[in-house]
Amino acid sequence: MIEPTQNHTFVPETVHKRDVFSETISGHLAEDPQCKVVLRKLDGVPVWVRPVAWFLARKEIRGLRAVAGIDGVPQLLRVDQVGLLRTWTEGTPLQLAKPDDPEWFRDAKRLLRDMRRRGVTHNDVAKPQNWLRTPDGFAAVIDFQLASVHRRKGKMFRVMAREDLRHLLKQKRAFAPHLLTASEKAMLARKSLPSRIWMATGKRLYNFVTRRLMNWSDSEGLEDRLTKDGAAVVETLQAHAAVNDVVLCAYALPAQGIGIYAFVETDLGPDALRALVPPTQAELLQPVTSLPRRQDGTVRQDALQLIATNRLDELELLTANDPALANAMAPIIANRLNLTDRVLKT
Structure with missing residues (x-):
């Protein structure tokens, strides 16, 4: 330690x-x-x-x-x-690890129990990315920004601790439903009163503000945006003699909907690229010396999409057993332009 x-x-x-x-x-x-x-x-x-x-x-x-x-x-x-x-906590986020063995969930319960004994509730374990499966198969939890430390283990503490456990059981239902016991299923079916109030009031207001007023959605409008602006962006860039190739990826814009991230194989600098394409057509333009390609010459759009959405954990898994891809991606990762943690689900 x-x-x-x-x-x-x-x-x-x-x-x-x-x-x-x-x-x-x-x-x-x-x-x-x-x-x-x-x-x-x-x-x-x-x-x-x-x-x-x-x-x-x-x-x-x-x-x-x-x-x-x-x-x-x-x-x-x-x-x-x-x-x-x-x-740093070494491990794989739950949405990638997808544990389906009882040992991991047993250890995750132990972790919540140990925290509860200290009077601590995490309050954000509903997010699978806050849970990790360590290399030796145990559970870990990160991101304590919303955690609460309770001096007295009164009713509010018990409610919040129960919600932590219920959210863990929701992860179990998602990744290992066959492991749920009858009592766990019953607990999942019974939301606490504060949770029911939140779902009926605060959650609806939150969804209205983020999805309607702020247009902050994960995938709504993705195809429309690429269809509407994508073809013009590619045509404009490829018309320049210094541009070899262009790959477009969609990503989520915080509070603004869907953005376009263009990876441009060129020796032009960022300012020269921006002079060709306005931000209204493509928000991010990253010049790269060489796009990552397979042996047949096709571009690794799957890897570029992970960079566009800043999903470095998944990218690390993708390149773990492919040194050539890892080397090709390294300079692109180092100069990536999207550093938000908003995950775009396609």
């Missing part, structure tokens, strides 16, 4: 996501290059949102301190004006 201290020096390597509240960067400790860590960077957030960003950060700090020493949770290493530094 690494000793938490302000003396830890962070060496950044990869930006995983960036939003208005923080920037998440993985790297290692300067004093121990083998120790992979993650920095939630807060010093660059806009002034107007800084109070909210630090409110969420303080919840994460308090939660991580409360669960320190529990197997399967990150370890907080440093907190300062830059942000908070924690250990």
